[in-house]
Amino acid sequence: MRKLIASPSGWLLTESPDPVARAGEAVVRVTRALIDPQWATGARASGVSPGREFVGTVVSTGPGGLEGRRVMASASIACSECDLCRAGLSVHCRNRSELGVARDGAMAERVALPATALHEIPKGLDDDRACFASALGRALHAADFVRLEGKPYVTIVGDDAVALLSAQVMTQRNASVRVLGREETRFGLCEKWGVKHRHIDQVGRRADQDVVFVCSDAPGDLEIALRLARPRATVLLVAPQSRSLEKDHSAIQVLHASEIALIGSRGERLAEALRLLATDGVDVRSLLTARYRFSQYADAFARAARPDTLRVLLEAA
Ligand SMILES: [Zn+2]
Structure with a gap:
């Protein structure tokens, strides 16, 4: 064969x-x-x-x-x-x-x-x-870590296939979802599904998101995710962070200061x-x-x- x-x-x-x-x-x-x-x-x-x-x-x-x-x-x-x-x-x-x-x-x-x-x-x-x-199974597994009370604000950092599936799943679960990506063609897909989207470089770090999915391992993205999260938010590491850690050294300080729950998700x-x-x-x-x-x-x-x-x-x- x-x-x-x-x-x-x-x-x-x-x-x-x-x-x-x-x-x-x-x-x-x-x-x-x-x-x-x-x-x-x-x-x-x-x-x-x-x-x-x-x-x-x-x-x-x-x-x-x-x-x-x-x-x-x-x-x-x-x-x-x-x-x-x-x-x-x-x-x-x-x-x-x-x-x-x-x-x-x-x-x-x-x-x-x-x-x-x-x-x-x-x-x-x-x-x-x-x-x-x-x-899709990976997106569903990550979604199951999220406690859904009211209409939580969820940001998806990254725009790969698992990120876009996570966005669809969380939208169906009544979250207010926003995708932060870099690839122009993905924004058209988000429009089709009624999901908000922004270029990751054009977003403020307001620390107001209830849940952040980290579906990217681009250097710096983990730190962005942690700065978007409100105090005591949940941040889900959906993508293995094989490239990101060197540039994200201050991320741990944010994690500590805001008492963020950082959860790995790979199932x-x-x-x-x-x-x-x-x-x-x-x-x-x-x-x-x-x-x-x-x-x-x-x-x-x-x-x-x-x-x-x-x-x-x-x-x-
Ligand atoms: Zn075994």
Whole structure:
């Protein structure tokens, strides 16, 4: 089978043996996978296939009878056996492995995954929209940290796909939502959804927001988020802050002075996301920037590296 892997010189399409399902695993034939622009431009785990957002059909499995089902998977594979998994906290599994980092993701014709990580896609939900379950699941997980009393003021710092989904989810939950971004084309989407938006450089630091979602790791954005938050507000770290900390050294002082609750959010509510997508409850079609065949991966990754890209879809031939 063909498998795309990261190498120091870029992306390589390789010919690999078909994966074999070990005990408890299923082999999934990938029909669609999304390229996250961060994967196109960011750090790569060499020799590993990227791809955490995908849809496929189970082609072989051990006992469990999943053959023929359309599925997607959690990006974080849990062991199901450690104390945290057994306590229902599999997102914090002590032995978890991340797709596209510690094990192969879905930029391949087939991928073997534990059956426990798979989620069946409801009838009526097409493959294109189902690919967004992981991103929407992250937005729903973050939203569940927010205590909704009255109509809270919520600012979303960042304008990537998870940020825009968080904006839609929080608007539906009766919050007064504002997106602070940098990419002009995203503002048009916010208009379509009735979400307020501003360029991040044009906003005052009024310390009046009840909740701030940090969906960007751009240097300085965490500090902006903390300065927007009112005393005793909640600030949710939705994006991993891999680039931001050096420039955000004064952020901790703001955190202390305003007694802000800073909460990390990295889980995914996949079952809830699939239900919401099946009822067309959020607009994900607008987040699909372009689509390519798997064989056109070089063009697809070049498109994903452009700043106006939210997601690029790769389709099996
Ligand atoms: Zn575990």
